[in-house]
Structures are given as C-alpha cells and as structure tokens.
Amino acid sequence: MHLDPEALDASLRMLRHTPREPDLRRALAKVVTAVNRLFACDGAGLMFADAGGALRYVTATDECGRSLELAQAELNEGPCVDAYVHDRLVACGDVTCDTRWPALTRVVQPEVRAVLGAPVRLSGTPVGCLNLHSARPRRWEDSDLLGLPAYAELIEEIISAALAAEHTGTLARQLERALHDRAVIERAIGFLMADRGLDAKEAFDHLRRQARNSRRRIVHIAAELLGEPLPLPQRPSAS
C-alpha cells in the first residue's frame, strides 16, 4: 500500500464537517454516468442481485437501458444475466438477432442493439452487472472490452468504501446479503454441475425454478441441496 493513513485521516476528519451526506446510490449512479460519457455508447446501466439471487434493475442513464434491464430481470436471460451467472464479460453485437436469448429478442426495444456486460464483484464473488448499450449493431472494440471491467471494479471500490465505513443504507445491506447468499448459491451450482452434468446457467435456472415452484428463496433451495443450515431471515429495512 503506497498510502499515508495518518494524512488520509486528517483529510477525512475535515470532510466529516462538510454538509454533503454520503450516499451510496448516488455514488454508484456517478460511475454509471461516467461510463456513459466515456465510452462510445448510447447508454449505461447497473444491475444487482436481490435477496433471491436474481438480477434486478438499479440504475440506468436512459429509458432504453432501463427497459433492457427490466426485461432481463423479468425473463432471467440476456447478456447481463449471463455476465453475472458466468462471472465473465459478455459482448453482443446485435441483441435483436442473438440466438442465445430468444425471449429477450422478442421484447427488447428497437433502440437497443449492441450490449456489453461486465460482472461486478465483491471479494471475487459476482453480485451484479455493469452494462453499455448502443442503438446500432456494432462490434465492440478492444478499448471497450478492456475498459468496462475497470469501471466495474470502480463500482466494487465504491461498495467497499460504503461497507468499510459501515453505511447501513438499504442498498448496502442488500449487497452484503447478496454477497453472502451468492457464495451458497455458487456452491450449489458447482454441486449440480458435478452431480447432474449441467452447465452453470442450467444449474442456476434449476435452482431458480425450484425456488419459484416452492415460493422460497434460491439461497434456501441451495442450502437445502448442500445440507447446510438455512440462512437467517433478512433484517427489517430501516430506510
């Protein structure tokens, strides 16, 4: 670490007297806005896993991006879902004719064509997806493929800062919970892949289907499959 903690302390003590309230959601939106401005794209957005392990809309720079995220959350398929489930960068040149996501191609708005999704991780575990979209079909360039993951890491730094400072907002608690739950779900996915020969997406879909059919959370299904104690109920939200 090439930092002087005492000098940082002195500066942060001064910042504590500024009237500006720390706000995790606003800080995250700032990164998404920066991504939209810095990359050659028509919009950017951010999704995080909810308590059930499914991706949910958090923020987007435009209505098309919002509809893209909501559609993926509803259908549980798309480039952002794959980036999150497979924990890797997913590039799509034209989502309207991509056979990987047949249901999404039928509902996506015509203004959304190319999509690029990078997993957002906490402690190495995927908890969400940062994404770009373009109104025209395109081949994503190396600068996009290398650059977006760096901004996904900045999202992680901001969440880490919020958790390090023990911010207790709803979103921080949700992410903390998602991180814990995802670890259990990952183990269950690994078990299903080894035991039943499924790939990661099939295993995740199996858990999700079981959860829907029994009206329980995915993490409960995963824990039961692994023979582990069920996670405690989530604390009631204060905000």
Add this chain to the structure above:
Amino acid sequence: MFPPSTRCPGAHVLASTLATVATAARVDGCGLILVANGTPHAIGGSDPDGRLLERAQVAIGSGPAFRCMVSGGAVPVRDLPACYPHGHPELAPSAGRVRAVLSVPVLIGRVVTGSLDLYDLEPHDWPPARLTAGAELAEVIGSVLNLLAGTSEPVSSPISGVPR
C-alpha cells in the same frame, strides 16, 4: 456487518481505488493530494512513483496539483522537465520517473478538496477525451472519500469491511 475475521483498514479501500483508477484511465499510475485545515497532504499513490510525485509536490509547494487546486480546473503537463507551462522543471528532479501529468480537481460538493494526479512515464500531450476521463474519475474519487469520511473510526485503524 462482516465478522471480525474479515476486518480491513479503510485506507486499503482507497489504495485499491487509486490502482483501479489508473487502470480505468489507462495511465501508468496516479496519486492523490488532499487539503486539510488549509494544508496540503500527500496521501499517496497507486505505486511508489505516484507516492514520490505527491510527496515532492507537497515538499516544494509547487507542481500541477497546486495549479489545479488553485484554479479549480484540470492542468495537463506534457513533460515535467520541460519549461513552464508545458512542464515543471523545478519539480522534475524530485519526481522520479514521472514525465506526463494530468492534475484534476477533487471536489466534495462544490469545494475543491484536493487533486487527483494521473501520470505516465513517457512524455505526451493530453487530448480532450483524456481530460474528460480524468474529471469523471476525480468525481469517483470524491465519492469514495465522501463515503469513507462517513465512518466514525480513523481509516488508519482496522474497521470492518469487505475482505480484499
């Protein structure tokens, strides 16, 4: 929050953020100077070069970071050993291997709180797109500082957080 076994200093979060900012900005490294009680503090950098650059600027009281904090605008420097305003020859002998520097103001609210200094080890101009990227990344640094300032504990002591 996280159990005691996963405690980490908040300063590590900022150190990691600076390294990530350097990657996002596609530069060799970056450093940070913050002002407290009217006094500039060399907080550090993404690597030893960054730390040296910030310490040198604070020690001699000059450099692109100071021009940036006074003007409230970005200060691009093509090559430190070159003559002013393309360089800072008084700083170059103390700044190690650093050549091209882009200093951008870090604001909390509307107040200039410090300077984020992006740098490369080769001299070059800073095109407008890179100035824009620098300004956006300085905003991200401001957000991280704002969040870290919310803690009641000094960042130099262990506090709970995400294990790195």
